[in-house]
Amino acid sequence: MKHNKNTVIENWLINPIDTNLYEKSSDHSSRIITIMSKVNDLRLNHTDNQEEILIEIRNEIDHFLQCNEPIELNIFALFLIKWASSLIHNAHLIEANKIFIRFDQIDKKKLLPEIIANHYVIFGLYHSAMGNKLKYEDFLIKSLQIKNLKKIHTEMIFNGYSIFLSSHGRLNEKLKKKILKSKSISKDSPFYLFGLFAEFINLVNCMDITNAIEKRNECFRHPDFDKNPFRKNFMAHNPHYQMYIDLWHNRTNLSSNRPTISSYKNEIDYIYLSTICLLENKPKESLLWARKAIQEFPFILITNNLNSYLLLRAELANKNAKTVIYLLNQKKDLGNAHYIDDFFYARAYLLLNDNVKAAQFFAKLQDQLHYYNAQNRLLFELDLSTEILKSQLHLLYYQSNKTDLKQLDEPFSKDKKNKTKKSLKNIGVQRLKGQSYEISNIQRQIIQYSKFQLPILITGETGVGKEEVARALHEESDRKNKPFIAINCGAISDTLLQTEFFGHKAGAFTGANKDYKGVFESAENGTLFLDEIGEISPLLQVSLLRVLESGEIRQIGMAKTKPYHCNVILATNKDLVKMTADKSFRKDLLFRINQFELKIPALRDRKEDILFLANYFFKITNEDGELPIFSKELVQALESYDWPGNVRELKHEIEKMKLLNSNLNSFSLENFSLIKSEEQSLNSPVNLYQKAKKEESSNNSDSIIFNNDLVQDEKSPLRRIQKLKFLFDEHITLTRNEIIKTLNISSGTATSDLKKLCTSKYIEKICPSASPRSHYFKKLS
Incomplete structure (x- = not known):
């Protein structure tokens, strides 16, 4: 690559979309530019081991920031923008938000207008990734209002x-x-x-x-x-x-030539099939394909183009009006409203026999369609509206021309009031739902521990509700009217976390233009909740121990300490005792924080709460509050399932069950997506493990490990390890990502299982280089 005399900033000002921007600049060899180049590659080139590369870059950034090398301010600001952008593209939104907080410390008067404008764009992109398109647009407009930008x-x-x-x-x-x-x-x-x-x-x-x-x-x-x-x-x-x-x-001359089931590979196929079924007046089939699309590609719901209405169209065609209103309200609350929403509101209220409200929405829609020159969009949507009769449509047009738009109520105001009433009941120990002895015992301990002004440690698996317990402790205490600040220690790099904990003085490092309060100080006389405390580095463990022992903090860049006044609650899903044995967690810090420990049991260990919670989660998403009817087989399946994601997984499963079966109030085993039916298994793409299983079954019909009746989709650790061993028997070498995708398990579960096999000398880890992306596992002879 031929280098020019311009710096990265100078080249970026000339051409911000140049893919060789970093390599050809005169300062390409500087440490910060090398990191920026890697960050840019991470955003543009998605690989199977994306997470490993991200961790590698994060460690490099951490080390660089700790050195506090002098950096030109605009370079540093551009670096923060590029890093935030990369984190957003890799769905690390919490850490991206902390990068924006760091950016806000910079004196904007010293920044180029192009840097400030680009920051607004990426900050808007962050809100878009959170589902709020309205805020994204606000920041796009704000960026365009920056004066003196270079033309490009x-x-x-x-x-x-x-x-x-x-x-x-x-x-x-x-x-x-x-x-x-x-x-x-x-x-x-x-x-x-x-x-x-x-x-x-x-x-x-x-x-x-x-x-x-x-x-x-x-x-x-x-x-x-x-x-x-x-x-x-x-x-x-x-x-x-x-x-x-x-x-x-x-749309009026449909072709019967369609791909076979095995060729359905992406969201386009599902969207096409669902839409075709509506055009052919097959609403049930349309809903089946729409739900399959949402299951496979849930991001469709938070877009705002033609695709995003896939499920709404199919639900309305099946006369599921309340579900559609619920989805539209959620969409609007999220900041993702669209003018065509009024057509779907009108259809829903027609189904509910509220012709006045339907006409009001339709009248509002007519004005919008004219304004955007989108009359053909209405014709297209009408072709897909199988539930609307011609007589209803005629009446809708007639009434919409006479309606008063001022009478139109906000469609979600009633829902918000109901949410407020419900939320008032979920304060303190009432946050914890269940009828088991274990939950009652936790509630009793919360009331007891809430009186203490000492650190409290909450332990339990992922998804058991540790933050809910922390909030309950806060709300039962005398500090309930003071701030409650929660911070996820595992989602933020070490350098950012230090600043987040303790704050900094102006001038403490590059870009620190003003004083910044850390969370210990911002929590005032309230409660500070430090989640995933087992993830913090040894260096930060030392700092935290000193703070908890002394009751004082020292801001970065400040010689003197100052007292903090909040109570500290910590949480982890790690075995801290084991970590102290491994010397990855300080024993003295553990002694300091575990004087009062709340151990939250896994959901599988309190089975009597499963059905209670399933009913509760269903009820809070149901407008009329009606309880579902679960078949005996479904209840047995819910109670026998391992629930590795605990209460969070159950909540998501109930929400998904309701969304994908909105026309039902009685549910059976086939509605439980975590237990695949035979039909779903046949229709699914054959992955590496399933293929291997079929081949083995044909060679050894007596194999107990792969007997379909015994282990079809079995979730127990025993069966998972057996499947993993079989994979190594077949393939000898495997990467961690191949295992995660093949067995459909989390990265944490894969790491745990691989450690077990390494310890038992079944496999060994091969590390050709220091880079995690080169690591793989090999079966030992």
């Missing part, structure tokens, strides 16, 4: 905003047109073609298919199309848009 940066952000609007079918908005006038893009800019892409996407989302095809052809005819940096992204998404173009053209 203005074009980049402007086109990002254009794509955002076009994916919502909103490119015609006055605000966008106003910006377009003041920030026109020249035809020789790489972003000009990007603008054409945005127009094409908008036309598809508005179902203006004739003009969409012409706009796409205009893109293809562009002389720079093949070498444009955005071509790859456009071509990757083109099949989605082509599907809707085909559906529009063929």
Whole structure:
């Protein structure tokens, strides 16, 4: 790579989308630039061992920040932005948020306007990843209002905003047109073609298919199309848009040629099948495929394009009005509302025989469709609305022209009031739901321990509800009206965690422009909850021990200590006693924090709570509060299942069961997704383990390990280890990621099982280099 005389910042200002930005700059060999290059690669190139690479980079960043080397402020700010962006793309949102807090310490007056604008974009992206598209848009607009941006940066952000609007079918908005006038893009800019892409996407989302095809052809005819940096992204998404173009053209003349079940590979196949079934007036089949899509690709629900309405369409076609209103309310509360939502509200209220409210929503919709030139979108949606009769549609049009929009209530106001009433009951020990002796005992201990002004340690497996117990302790104490601050120690790098704990003085390190209060100080006279305390580094363990012993903290960059006044609650899912034996956790720190320990039992150890909790979780998501009916077989399955994710897993399973079976109030074993039915197993892609199992079964029909009746989807540790041994028998060498994907287990479970096999000398770990991505496991002879 030929290097130029410009620094990374100078090259980034000239061309922010240059893929060789870091390598060709004059300062490419500096430590911070080398790390930024790795961070950029992590975001752009997804690999099987993404997590291992991320840990490796995080450790490198930690070490670099601890050295406190002098760094030019704009370089440091750009580094924080790139690292946050990479964390967001890898779904590490808690840590990304801490990076933004670090960024906020920087004196913005000393930063380039392009850096500030880029920060707004990435911070908006963080909110988008959390499901809040409204906040994402706010930050995109804020970034465009920054003055004196270089033209290419203005074009980049402007086109990002254009794509955002076009994916919502909103490119015609006055605000966008106003910006377009003041920030026109020249035809020789790489972003000009990007603008054409945005127009094409908008036309598809508005179902203006004739003009969409012409706009796409205009893109293809562009002389720079093949070498444009955005071509790859456009071509990757083109099949989605082509599907809707085909559906529009063929909605009255459907082809019977469809792929076989084994060829369904991605969300497009499921979306296509569900939509085709609606066009053929097969609502039950449509709902089946829609639910399969949501199960396999849950991210569909938090987008805001044509795909995101897949489940709503199928639910309404099956007359599940209350479920649709519930989903739409959640969508709106999340900050993800869309003008087409009013059509789905109107359909739902028609089903509930509330013609007045249906007409009000439909009237509001008519205005929006005209404004966005999206009348064809309504025609498309009507073709998929199998439950609406022509007479109802006629009445809806008639009443909507006479309705008063001012009378339209917020559809979710009643739901919010109910939530408030329910939340008032969940204070203190009432947060802990159950009827077992174990829960009663925990509640009794909470009331007893809440009187103490000493550290309290909460232990238990992942998902048992340790934070709920911590909040209950706080709410039962005299500190209940003071702050409660929770921090996940396992989700934040060591250097950031030190700042988060103790705060810093202005000038303590690069970018520390002002004083920052740590959580020990911010909690004031309230409660500080430190979750995953077993994850903190040995260095931080020393600092924490000193703080707990002395009752004082020392901010980074400050010589003097100051007292803190909060009570500290700590939690872990680790065996700290074992960790002290391994010398990975300090024995003196353990003695300091475990004077008062609350051990939360696993859900499988209090089986009498399982059905109680299942009913409770179902009831709180049900508008009428009606309890479900579970078959005897389902109850047995729920109570015999191991629940490795504990209460959290049960809650998610009940929510999923309700979402995927919204037309039911009686549930049987086939509705329990954690126990696959024979039909589901046959329809699933054959993975490495299943293939191996079939081959072994054909060679040895008497094999007890792979007898389907005995171990089909068995979750016990014994069967899991047997399956893992079989994999090594078949393949000799395996990576950790291959095992996780093949056996469908968590990374923690894989690590634990692999350690057992290494200890028993069944396998050995091979480390060709220091990099975790090169590590694998090999069966010993």
